[in-house]
Amino acid sequence: MISFPRFPCVFSIFSSSSAAAANDRELVIEWLNTILPDLSLPTEASDDELRACLIDGTVLCKILNILRPDSLNQEGYPENSSVLQSGNVKRFLAAMDEMGIPRFELPDLEMGSMKTVVNCLLALKIHSLSSVENLSAISSITKAESIDGYAPTPGSLPPLFDEETRKASQGLNFQCAVHSPVVSEPPDTELPHVGHKFHEAFQLKQVCDVELPVTKIPETMESNNLENGPTQSLLSVVCGILDESFETKNGEIPHLPQHVASLLSKAMQEIGRRLSTQADHLRTQSNLYRAREEKHRSRIRELEALLSAARKETKNVNSKMEEKQKVEKQEMMKLVKENEKYILEIAALKEELETAGMMHKLCSMEMEAEAKAAIKVLQMRIKDLECLFSDSNNKVKDLEVLLADSNNKVKDLEASFESERQRWNMKEKIYRSFIDFQFEAMQDLRSTSLAIKQEILETKKSYSYDFNHIESKVKALTDAAGNYHEILAENRKLFNELQDLKGNIRVYCRIRPFLPGQTGKQSVVENISENGQLVIANPSKPGKDGQRSFKFNKVFGPDATQGEVFSDIKPFVQSVVDGYNVCIFAYGQTGSGKTYTMTGPDGATEEEWDVLDLMDIGFKNRAVGATALNARSSRSHSVVTVHVRGKDLKTGAVLYGNLHLVDLAGSERVDKSEVTGDRLKEAQHINKSLSSLGDVIFALAQKSPHVPYRNSKLTQVLQSSLGGQAKTLMLVQLNPDASSYSETMSTLKFAERVSGVELGAARSTKEEKDVRELMEQIASLKETIVGKDEEIDRLRSLKDLKTWMPHHQRPLMTKLTEISDVCSMGTETDASAAIHSFS
Numbered sequence: 093m094i095s096f097p098r099f100p101c102v103f104s105i106f107s108s109s110s111a112a113a114a115n116d117r118e119l120v121i122e123w124l125n126t127i128l129p130d131l132s133l134p135t136e137a138s139d140d141e142l143r144a145c146l147i148d149g150t151v152l153c154k155i156l157n158i159l160r161p162d163s164l165n166q167e168g169y170p171e172n173s174s175v176l177q178s179g180n181v182k183r184f185l186a187a188m189d190e191m192g193i194p195r196f197e198l199p200d201l202e203m204g205s206m207k208t209v210v211n212c213l214l215a216l217k218i219h220s221l222s223s224v225e226n227l228s229a230i231s232s233i234t235k236a237e238s239i240d241g242y243a244p245t246p247g248s249l250p251p252l253f254d255e256e257t258r259k260a261s262q263g264l265n266f267q268c269a270v271h272s273p274v275v276s277e278p279p280d281t282e283l284p285h286v287g288h289k290f291h292e293a294f295q296l297k298q299v300c301d302v303e304l305p306v307t308k309i310p311e312t313m314e315s316n317n318l319e320n321g322p323t324q325s326l327l328s329v330v331c332g333i334l335d336e337s338f339e340t341k342n343g344e345i346p347h348l349p350q351h352v353a354s355l356l357s358k359a360m361q362e363i364g365r366r367l368s369t370q371a372d373h374l375r376t377q378s379n380l381y382r383a384r385e386e387k388h389r390s391r392i393r394e395l396e397a398l399l400s401a402a403r404k405e406t407k408n409v410n411s412k413m414e415e416k417q418k419v420e421k422q423e424m425m426k427l428v429k430e431n432e433k434y435i436l437e438i439a440a441l442k443e444e445l446e447t448a449g450m451m452h453k454l455c456s457m458e459m460e461a462e463a464k465a466a467i468k469v470l471q472m473r474i475k476d477l478e479c480l481f482s483d484s485n486n487k488v489k490d491l492e493v494l495l496a497d498s499n500n501k502v503k504d505l506e507a508s509f510e511s512e513r514q515r516w517n518m519k520e521k522i523y524r525s526f527i528d529f530q531f532e533a534m535q536d537l538r539s540t541s542l543a544i545k546q547e548i549l550e551t552k553k554s555y556s557y558d559f560n561h562i563e564s565k566v567k568a569l570t571d572a573a574g575n576y577h578e579i580l581a582e583n584r585k586l587f588n589e590l591q592d593l594k595g596n597i598r599v600y601c602r603i604r605p606f607l608p609g610q611t612g613k614q615s616v617v618e619n620i621s622e623n624g625q626l627v628i629a630n631p632s633k634p635g636k637d638g639q640r641s642f643k644f645n646k647v648f649g650p651d652a653t654q655g656e657v658f659s660d661i662k663p664f665v666q667s668v669v670d671g672y673n674v675c676i677f678a679y680g681q682t683g684s685g686k687t688y689t690m691t692g693p694d695g696a697t698e699e700e701w702d703v704l705d706l707m708d709i710g711f712k713n714r715a716v717g718a719t720a721l722n723a724r725s726s727r728s729h730s731v732v733t734v735h736v737r738g739k740d741l742k743t744g745a746v747l748y749g750n751l752h753l754v755d756l757a758g759s760e761r762v763d764k765s766e767v768t769g770d771r772l773k774e775a776q777h778i779n780k781s782l783s784s785l786g787d788v789i790f791a792l793a794q795k796s797p798h799v800p801y802r803n804s805k806l807t808q809v810l811q812s813s814l815g816g817q818a819k820t821l822m823l824v825q826l827n828p829d830a831s832s833y834s835e836t837m838s839t840l841k842f843a844e845r846v847s848g849v850e851l852g853a854a855r856s857t858k859e860e861k862d863v864r865e866l867m868e869q870i871a872s873l874k875e876t877i878v879g880k881d882e883e884i885d886r887l888r889s890l891k892d893l894k895t896w897m898p899h900h901q902r903p904l905m906t907k908l909t910e911i912s913d914v915c916s917m918g919t920e921t922d923a924s925a926a927i928h929s930f931s
């Protein structure tokens with residue numbers, strides 16, 4: 093019984109890699125093809141192809157039968173029954189177990205890993221080699237196999253050295269030599285040793301078997317089949333027989349017995365046959381060597397071709413790399429140039445931006461100055477038109493906001509440009525430091541530059557848009573100012589038309605507030621309506637019966653300010669510029685606020701004094717005295733006359749206008765004013781002239797053909813304003829105190845009558861030149877008539893004088909009279925102010 097060592101390390105190496113597995117498989121296939129030449133399994137066959145070849149167990153049984161004919165029973169290895177096929181495999185596996193060869197399992201062959209199968213067959217191959225050769229051969233094979241990792245250690249060699257085993261081994265060896273044309277094809281690493289194996293085997297076996305006694309040779313020959321004996325034994329037998337025969341016959345050729353000769357003949361035939369087999373085997377080996385050599389040479393040629401191709405490829409790659417480096421170098425140079433170009437462009441852009449910024453600043457300053465000037469002009473105008481142009485201020489504010497926005501935008505742009513510039517500098521540094529990223533950085537710079545250009549263009553656009561916007565705003569304001577003039581002219585026209593429609597004497601009533609010391613006093617004013625209605629209550633007659641209603645053009649309550657009063661009177665003043673004669677006179681009892689309304693409060697500022705300085709000249713001539721009713725009572729009338737001469741530049745028409753501001757002395761009841769002496773005389777004169785004014789008014793109201801203007805100086809002065817072509821406004825002043833009820837009522841009744849006076853439509857000097865001339869002629873004629881009246885009076889007195897004058901002096905008198913006529917026809921000067929103070 094031969095036990096075979098197991099080589100775990102070998103099998104672990106077998107499974108170390110798929111390449112090793114393929115190599116093992118190839119070795120096994122070559123070995124199988126050597127043993128079974130009819131098999132013709134391709135060396136490169138896969139695991140599955142090998143599996144298909146071995147699965148029925150036939151090939152395995154054939155191998156085993158060749159290597160070990162006695163190991164299988166005589167049932168053979170039928171090929172058609174799967175049961176029997178698996179039986180074949182099982183028998184093979186049983187033989188492996190018996191031989192101590194590592195086996196595989198049946199499922200491995202059917203569908204599992206072929207590694208175990210291949211390993212088993214490799215082990216069988218080694219076993220067969222070790223069995224065929226002698227110990228030296230085994231050692232040689234082991235040495236050769238060790239190259240592939242098959243080497244069993246000396247200590248693990250199979251126990252072939254006991255007698256029984258050795259015999260069995262010899263039997264097996266012989267059998268192998270007989271049935272196997274080629275024992276095995278060792279791997280390439282084994283090849284150099286193969287030839288020695290047989291040689292060494294013969295030599296070693298000779299050493300082992302030469303000691304067999306010749307006398308025992310026939311016994312041995314008889315007991316063993318020749319075919320089963322080792323070749324060396326056969327040679328020993330042959331040599332022993334011949335040596336013995338030669339020795340007995342003293343060098344003569346002996347006559348051998350028939351059976352010995354037959355034995356010798358057989359042995360020699362067997363030896364010849366074995367030598368022939370060995371020769372075939374060597375030829376086959378030689379062919380295999382040549383085939384392998386050719387195969388290796390072809391592989392070498394392929395490798396050389398691959399090497400040259402690789403070299404060419406390397407050359408190509410190198411040249412391409414060089415070209416690429418050149419191109420990159422050129423690109424780098426190009427990028428550096430482009431970078432320099434961009435730096436120059438940035439500098440130019442910066443310069444351009446600075447210039448644009450400067451231009452913008454200049455433009456902004458100019459615009460600001462223009463806007464400021466425009467705003468100043470507009471504000472002056474707007475001041476005149478507080479109500480109408482309150483929104484103009486807002487527009488100016490909008491303009492200022494726009495300008496501020498523009499400045500902020502410029503600042504923002506400058507800041508953003510600064511940050512952009514810094515960012516570019518950073519990029520430039522990064523660019524120089526990291527040259528490999530140059531291209532990418534340049535792309536960024538390009539895109540950023542374009543974005544900045546775009547931004548600058550957009551900013552320029554927005555600037556021009558803003559400028560246009562501001563220009564349009566300024567234009568709109570200019571248009572609005574123009575419209576304002578048109579509206580103003582329209583207002584004037586409408587006012588004049590309204591005045592014409594309503595009649596010429598307008599009556600405004602103003603009630604002064606109680607004075608600081610008059611708290612708790614009862615007011616006679618019951619109600620004031622917006623439509624000019626005023627209700628006065630009789631303090632001694634409470635209830636509706638004691639109330640009397642008056643209707644005027646306008647009633648100002650105690651809270652009305654000077655500004656409010658003026659805003660309503662302003663159109664009258666404006667009419668003077670348009671060539672009308674206007675008379676505004678304040679009427680009312682003493683202390684009712686006439687002077688206050690006409691000149692303003694005592695504490696007027698210096699600026700308020702556009703005209704008051706001139707008035708002051710007159711006031712110096714005006715008599716003022718304290719009465720029981722007014723500490724600073726005006727003891728004379730005050731008439732401020734403004735002569736206006738203007739020229740319409742469009743039409744060339746010359747305009748003349750007069751504005752009479754009349755602050756009448758107060759009507760008073762002397763019993764109340766408690767005046768005596770000169771004050772009493774003043775009061776009488778005042779009352780007389782006021783009474784004359786009343787007469788004129790009544791005459792006008794009744795459309796009387798004769799209006800007694802000449803009854804007082806006051807009516808004479810106001811004649812032109814109380815006439816048909818003037819606009820007359822009477823400001824009726826009231827003292828709300830209940831104690832002044834009767835004066836208040838008489839004042840209001842007088843005013844009521846005045847408000848009923850209808851004068852002729854006022855005419856402007858510019859409306860019709862002929863009319864104006866006629867008016868002037870009429871006025872002149874009137875003045876002439878007045879002069880003539882005076883002349884008549886004078887002549888009458890002269891006539892009286894003539895009666896006693898000598899006759900020769902009468903022509904002189906006539907001459908003087910003519911000169912006097914000429915003097916009485918004197919004309920007014922151009923626009924001037926004159927203060928007449930009289931009482």
Ligand SMILES: Nc1ncnc2c1ncn2[C@@H]1O[C@H](COP(=O)(O)OP(=O)(O)OP(=O)(O)O)[C@@H](O)[C@H]1O
Nearest residue numbers: 604605682683684685686687688722725726757758
């Ligand atoms: N609207 C008013 N608001 C405040 N104080 C007023 C007002 N009107 C008149 N006064 C005050 O009433 C007083 C009398 O006013 P003012 O001298 O103007 O009356 P007058 O009618 O001119 O009197 P006279 O006829 O005696 O000259 C003054 O002290 C004046 O300051």
